[in-house]
Amino acid sequence: MLNLPSSPLPFTIEIATWRDLNGLRYLEQICFPRDSWPLLDLIGVLTYPNIVRLKAVINNRLVGFIAGDRRDHQKVGWIATIGVLPEFRHQGIATALLQECENRLATTSTRLNVRRSNLEAITLYKNIGYRQISSIPNYYQDGEDALIFEKVNSH
């Protein structure tokens, strides 16, 4: 468990389990109104082996979530999803989730997809060392392009 006392609201980063299904379901609907995962995917991300799944917790409430897995013979970590409830944003929670997930994946690099229009997330990723390496036209259901960002890890 990682404690971050300098943040405005004290939060902890903890391993998520199937018991977080309701909290994750709520977070998904709020954070991804256009692309929220179906229930089966949420159950999968909380239960499949070899997935790093972490939650940010404030007062026993799940306020942020990240999941990632290792691919390409364990060399590349992919962030499958990251979200923080709106009222808890801009406190460093996503940054802490990403750092802890990168550490636990322990891969040479970490990659993620992001909507071209998601400037808030893109700014955050750039500020913490991610660089765009490619894009996928029409990746999302509504036709928006995905940008692929990568961070080369120092560990």
Ligand SMILES: CC(C)(COP(=O)(O)OP(=O)(O)OC[C@H]1O[C@@H](n2cnc3c(N)ncnc32)[C@H](O)[C@@H]1OP(=O)(O)O)[C@@H](O)C(=O)NCCC(=O)NCCS
């Ligand atoms: C993108 C998202 C995860 C960011 O979460 P967050 O917890 O607000 O992220 P952080 O607080 O770590 O960083 C956000 C900004 O707050 C700033 N910040 C961090 N701690 C801060 C603090 N104590 N006080 C003020 N600002 C702070 C960061 O520097 C960062 O600034 P930047 O945007 O210029 O880089 C969140 O907006 C979200 O859930 N969006 C909807 C879902 C989504 O788009 N997910 C990404 C899909 S690819």
